[in-house]
Amino acid sequence: MSMLPSILLLSGSLRAGSSNEAVLRTAQVLASPQVRTVMYDGLAALPHFNPDDDADPLPVPVAALRAAIAEATAILICTPEYAGTLPGSFKNLLDWTVGGTEICDKPVAFVNAAAPGRGEGAAATLRTVLGYTGADIVEPACTRIPVERRMIGADGVITDPTAREQLGDVLGLLAEFHAPAAKPDEA
Numbered sequence: 001m002s003m004l005p006s007i008l009l010l011s012g013s014l015r016a017g018s019s020n021e022a023v024l025r026t027a028q029v030l031a032s033p034q035v036r037t038v039m040y041d042g043l044a045a046l047p048h049f050n051p052d053d054d055a056d057p058l059p060v061p062v063a064a065l066r067a068a069i070a071e072a073t074a075i076l077i078c079t080p081e082y083a084g085t086l087p088g089s090f091k092n093l094l095d096w097t098v099g100g101t102e103i104c105d106k107p108v109a110f111v112n113a114a115a116p117g118r119g120e121g122a123a124a125t126l127r128t129v130l131g132y133t134g135a136d137i138v139e140p141a142c143t144r145i146p147v148e149r150r151m152i153g154a155d156g157v158i159t160d161p162t163a164r165e166q167l168g169d170v171l172g173l174l175a176e177f178h179a180p181a182a183k184p185d186e187a
Helices: 019-030 060-071 088-098 120-133 161-178
Strands: 006-011 036-039 074-078 107-112
Touching: 006 019, 006 060, 006 161, 019 036, 019 074, 019 161, 060 088, 074 161, 088 120, 107 120, 107 161
Parallel strands: 006 036, 006 074, 074 107
Antiparallel strands: none
């Protein structure tokens, strides 16, 4: 297990080549060498949330999700908006986190990659659900970085320098927020 702080990257999109995944792939490229990023890829495998199944032993995909959250020192989310709210599959992921304590007090930020005037319903719902999970929302790191198709290279990474700079700032804020504070006797 790595001793580096890690940021778990959660995409709310199941679509191949989505702009939300491009944001997170770019975050992997831009992350400081002192921070490890981990892309979660189990969204499609999660069973529908059923409170009766939220008990030991957890379904294997749910146990893997909770383990990934527990291992991370912070979380970065990028999700689209469907029908004015979170995509059902991503809301399902979040529903599976409510019964656990892994996300409680964990620094979390999110990037809205939608065009201006869009994505606010998803952001509002995300904020509400994260409140129920006890996540520690890092407000200065929550931002909008509109991503258009022309801004994404063939490798699926954002090429636009302004968007990359903004995303670098988000990573810096999130990394700074979850950096361990010095103990009084170590100062």
